[in-house]
Amino acid sequence: MNSLIERRRLLQAALIGGTAVALPPMVLDRIGAQTADDTILLTITLGGGNDWLNTIGPFEDPTYRDARGRLAINPTDAAADDGHYFHPSLSRLATRYRRGEVAVIRGVGEPRIDRSHFSNMQRWMTGLPDGAISSTGWLGRWLNQANAGAYGGIGVGTNGVPLHLRGSATPALDLPRRATSAFGANVTRVSDLALIDEVRRLQQSGTDFGGWVDAVAETTVTSIDSARTLADAFDADPPEGVLRQNLELAARIINLGVGTRVLGVFHNGFDTHSQQVGATASVGRHADLLDELDRGLDSFFLALDPSRAANVVVMVFSEFGRRVRANGSMGTDHGTAGHLLLVGRRVNGGMYGEAVDLTSLDRRGDVAVQLDHRRVYASVIEDWLGSDSGSVLSGSYAALPGLIRDDTTAPAPEPTPPAEEPETDPEPPASGPPSLNDRASEIRGRRRQNRRDYLQKHSPRFST
């Protein structure tokens, strides 16, 4: 049986059981033919140029300690593996690494590199040779080729579809971090839900102008549908931390199972020219950014439906690494190569590429690029997303073998995280009147229920 038809039947069954969001038939038509074991890629872009050397680096190496001075991380603070240490803020990631779920690919970048944020980010995002200007990105072109459907590519909290997800056919979606601005996703007033339904219906009459006027109407319809389809992903009360919010939202979108194959989130603020560290090298601005990344990855995998956890690989990259020698402002300047991380159950964990050689630096004191990032893209496209990489990358790049494990073993369940030490005094036991937060949460919950009730009652059902 055609998998789309099968999927449709499953959805219908779910709807009859009243357990799923009522998707209008037009929505269903736009959902890609996702099967239960479709692979999914989530990218986390560390914007500004991450100091990879302080992220996972040779913290014992005297050359490192000399070049970094007060910025050098104390190896006794860090989790180690074979001479490579994880920043003290990355304890959770180090645990994953020891479980064999993290590939650290070293010395990644582009050989013909300048040190501009903009042009480097363009190169990472487009994935095209020689910094060609393009309005499409490598994953956007893959989405087009894979015919991935309306929910195939989603930028979460990215303020615009990020370039790497931009294709030429079906546009990727661009979701706000919070449901404050989603056409219908945050609407709970029944009269407004009804108004949106009416507006949706009225868009479908076509106009005498045709052309772009009708295309606008069609976009309004698909946007109402996408808001409704994705509304439930916004319903949980968000955690603290912008990256954690975006990553949890990304996980809940994946859990909806609407055909999403690639997602992108940003984690910005890595341009640490000054005050990169605080009182010691293990605390301060860079440590806080890595801490949010570390917690965010855990939030993501915990929020992910266990049945999908083995279907997701996370790629972490930045536009460049930073200069080996610290500058005079307790920071680091723009450098060249960095690491690229792949995280997930199906990732073949370990260190890839040569250890960064701090003794042979270029004229400016930067490490050499060992590996073109498009070779990693080729591996991800071929071995994970499952298609030919040549047409996507407009060139032939030798894939790195062995980054992805064969799915021969049953996925281990996500380990329960250890209970965290409370950072503030625990809340007093619940007696007396509920707090304002509890009250607000209760009201939000009731409004969401109103919306679900409305949609159950009014949204178009499928005929069998």
Place this chain on the structure above:
Amino acid sequence: MLSAADASHLLRRAGFGGRAAEIAAFTGLTREAAVDRLLEPSATDALPEWSTFADERRGVELANVRNHWIDRMIASPPSLAEKMVLFWHDHFATGYSGVQLPQLMWDQNVIFRTHGLGSFRDLLGAASYDAAMLRWLDNRTNIAGREQENFARELMELFTVGNGRFDETDVVAMARAWTGHNVAGRADGRSDYDAAQYLFRPDRHDDGDKTLFGITRNWDAEATLDELCFGSKATATADYLSRKLFGFFVHRSPSEEVIASLATSFRASGLDITSLVREILLLDEFWDPTTRYRLVKTPAEYVVDLFRRCELTTADHNAHARMRDMGMTLFEPPNVAGWGANGYWLHNRAAWTKANLGTWLRGRAPTFGYLQGLDGLSAEQVVDEILIFLGLVEVSPQSRAHVRTLVDRLLRDYPNWLNREPIMIGLSIPEVQCA
């Protein structure tokens, strides 16, 4: 003579949307008189001093400059001058992320306003030797023996002749011609701003012969700009700009005859931008009914149009954030080639943001006073009020019926919302997103 529908079309394309009184003022004029009125300098052209934007925090400075620009678009009477600033920002697409000094973004914005309707050769020179561009496309580090080709390439590919009309040897020669056209640098304790300013450094300039466009001589920057504008590349440059401006003002599928004719006149005028824009706006094709609503408004056009009508400024509401959420961050184009057009703006986030802005406007209608006093009107009169308010002198019969359906629903089920909901109803028809 312009009908109200003609006037409304002209004011959408050549301005930021006509309010009812403005449409009335242009109705009945000849095409020539209407276009010439839009070309007149207006009273709001006086520019503030930089000190009014200055702040210790660059993020605040950038927001100040951006808001000022948006407020100028909102406040200016119908005028091509402000519209051209937006066009040239997209053409010479320069991003704050590469420039890093808000004052330089403002200086460039002033160049677009000063030269935007003058000689293209002057505009090109002013934009090329300007600090924002020197940083953005790295010509500040273009040094003899260590050429930086970034600016040289974009000067040809994006600013003048267009792709396919030069080759890689021209890029190399162009880069050599522009060596030494750098910046003052940090010596002598200059401020960041002073250090970023243009300075020619003869010791870094390549004085040798270069072969550009097949012509071998000791090319220098000025000579290359003259060659692009008036020499062997004049036809290509005139064609490229005529096509681009036709696409901006009319639609994206011009006939080759029209472009050839525009390019010939543009060249004959010595690349006078006003003549070219005037000629485009006087084409029969521009006024043809099939041209109406044939472009999708950019987020800047959409938001400014609404703020003008509702008499809001950036102090009342963060217009920039709305544009950004629709996918257009002023001073941060997506790449050196600027933003896309039409279908580029049709995506879920833009639609959600437009709906959300509509909801915001609905809630504030009584406070700010737009679309008030509709009590006692018939449903058909309310429909007219809504469409006139939005400058939609003509809409498709389907959209008129759409508005009527929602007005009937409002009057029947939610009469207490008559002082709020009409704006949201009007914004739900597709024509309002098109120009």
